[in-house]
Amino acid sequence: MIKEGIRDGIPIGLGYFSVSFSFGILAVSGGFEWWEALLISMANLTSAGQYAGITVMAAAGGLVEMAVSQFVINLRYALMSLSLSQRADKKFKGIYRLILGFGITDEIFAVAMNTGKEIKRSYFFGLIIVPYIGWAMGTLAGAVCGNILSSVICDALGIALYGMFIAIIVPAAKKNKAVLFVVAVSVALSCMLYYIPVFDRISSGFAIIICAVIASALGAALFPGREAD
Amino acid sequence: MDSYEFMLYLGVMAGVTYLVRVIPFVLVKNKIENKYIKSFLGYIPYAVLAAMTIPGVFYSTRYFLSALCGFVTAVVLAYFGKSLITVALSASVMVFLSGIVIDCF
Numbered sequence: 001m002i003k004e005g006i007r008d009g010i011p012i013g014l015g016y017f018s019v020s021f022s023f024g025i026l027a028v029s030g031g032f033e034w035w036e037a038l039l040i041s042m043a044n045l046t047s048a049g050q051y052a053g054i055t056v057m058a059a060a061g062g063l064v065e066m067a068v069s070q071f072v073i074n075l076r077y078a079l080m081s082l083s084l085s086q087r088a089d090k091k092f093k094g095i096y097r098l099i100l101g102f103g104i105t106d107e108i109f110a111v112a113m114n115t116g117k118e119i120k121r122s123y124f125f126g127l128i129i130v131p132y133i134g135w136a137m138g139t140l141a142g143a144v145c146g147n148i149l150s151s152v153i154c155d156a157l158g159i160a161l162y163g164m165f166i167a168i169i170v171p172a173a174k175k176n177k178a179v180l181f182v183v184a185v186s187v188a189l190s191c192m193l194y195y196i197p198v199f200d201r202i203s204s205g206f207a208i209i210i211c212a213v214i215a216s217a218l219g220a221a222l223f224p225g226r227e228a229d
Numbered sequence: 230m231d232s233y234e235f236m237l238y239l240g241v242m243a244g245v246t247y248l249v250r251v252i253p254f255v256l257v258k259n260k261i262e263n264k265y266i267k268s269f270l271g272y273i274p275y276a277v278l279a280a281m282t283i284p285g286v287f288y289s290t291r292y293f294l295s296a297l298c299g300f301v302t303a304v305v306l307a308y309f310g311k312s313l314i315t316v317a318l319s320a321s322v323m324v325f326l327s328g329i330v331i332d333c334f
Binding site (some may be wrong): 014015018019022033036037038039040043044048049050051052053056057060063066068070071072073074075076077078079081082084085097098101102104106151152155156157158159160161162163164165166167168169170171172173174178179182183185186187189190191194195207208210211212214215216217219220221223224225226227228 | 230231233237238239241242243245246247249250251252253254255257264265266267268269270271272273274275276277278279280281282283284285286289290291296299300303304306307308310311312313314316317318319320321322324325329332
């Protein structure tokens with residue numbers, strides 16, 4: 001089973017390498033050391049959360065702001081973790097959940113659920129390995145190359161992370177009008193907070209939280225039960 | 230930021246992320262039934278990513294114009310269902326090329 005997991009994890013790992021490369025570049029250009037970028041990736045294994053995390057750190061935001069932003073941004077993992085708990089097989093429990101739960105990401109979750117049967121702990125362990133290595137090594141490569149590569153190339157790769165966000169948002173919004181509504185509200189709020197001078201004092205970490213909570217709450221109130229159409 | 234401060238931030242960041250992932254996995258045995266909570270949780274990822282992308286993406290490169298080109302490229306390719314890597318790398322290539330063109334003027 002572990003081999004099957006590793007096999008299924010390879011494409012995720014390749015994708016993670018290129019995206020975390022972009023994260024490494026962003027971190028170094030934001031004033032972080034290469035080893036700091038690497039540690040962040042090895043300890044968190046999450047794109048949006050890490051991005052928000054370095055934003056909070058770079059702005060010298062508070063620890064509460066850090067905790068709340070990570071909680072809100074990564075809240076989706078709680079949902080995935082819930083779904084996984086329904087599909088994990090009998091042996092996949094206790095200490096195994098404590099350890100392997102660390103590896104829950106959007107892509108790993110999607111692939112694990114896609115197998116269509118009970119999820120074995122050995123399969124899930126195998127599935128995590130390559131993406132984890134890809135995520136860490138990509139960050140390292142990006143952070144180191146960020147110092148070497150010409151600024152023109154770094155500049156171009158810096159947009160890759162946003163490209164990945166767009167690749168997740170657009171197909172979902174195309175398929176589901178409720179998601180489209182939530183995205184539109186969130187974007188409108190985000191632009192408001194960014195461009196209207198009165199809101200200058202709100203840090204970017206909290207801005208993300210405010211936008212996400214208002215837009216999602218509005219979506220849940222107006223379109224309950226439509227999130228997975 | 231010194232190393233001590235960094236470790237403090239990192240600890241909070243990694244700790245919260247880990248707990249959010251693991252607590253429901255370990256503790257929850259039953260499905261959530263409340264449809265409003267389920268929907269709220271379901272919409273969160275899209276709302277987060279949208280707020281992080283716009284307007285941030287437009288200031289992620291040297292020129293607003295090249296970022297705009299990269300953004301449009303990503304949206305169009307994503308709309309037609311291209312894979313994550315294709316979308317991310319195509320946006321990068323477009324930023325690279327348009328950046329060179331802008332440099333020429």
